[in-house]
Amino acid sequence: MSGIAQTLKPPYYAVIFTSERTEGTQGYGEMAEEMVKLASIQPGFLGVESAREGLGITVSYWESLEAIQKWKQNERHLIAQSKGKSEWYLRYKTRICKVERDYGFEATNTK
């Protein structure tokens, strides 16, 4: 889960979730871990990328808008969203995107 997500040929969809945390950490780590595991077994899930450095950015990739909508309504995920608002996040923004084009680079020499 810690590298660059291996996704399909576009088009596919991305959910960019950008957040600023509160000081409250109780239960956050476990819930975040559970959500990544649970998302990973949803139909249409393609991958996830995540980093936090003050600001947290998590991008999840999906085959369709329907898959994103279903994940949003997942029962455990609804609980996580609710606790996120009441305890863990000062603010966040969620952006639903259609990935129209992608390209990559991989170094061939050892640096």
Add this chain to the structure above:
Amino acid sequence: MSGIAQTLKPPYYAVIFTSERTEGTQGYGEMAEEMVKLASIQPGFLGVESAREGLGITVSYWESLEAIQKWKQNERHLIAQSKGKSEWYLRYKTRICKVERDYGFEATNTK
């Protein structure tokens, strides 16, 4: 530059740049800083969000695909891209996205 980007009402565009770094750091910090400053004054630039935790994720937001294309061809940016490949990045992936929908949350109580 360190918070959640204030963007327009959708649709707008996002460039998700996910990267894994090499050990080589020479000139990287200065160039990264210059690129953020330079991007910020390009026509059509809306904002940028960035975090690195092993994996680096930088998302920049733009009014149009044309604005993204022009930034990609910016002279200083081309030099940065070239040095990125030769020195700073093990691998990266760039994803060009249309943001179709967004929503946010802001805590009203102090936590």
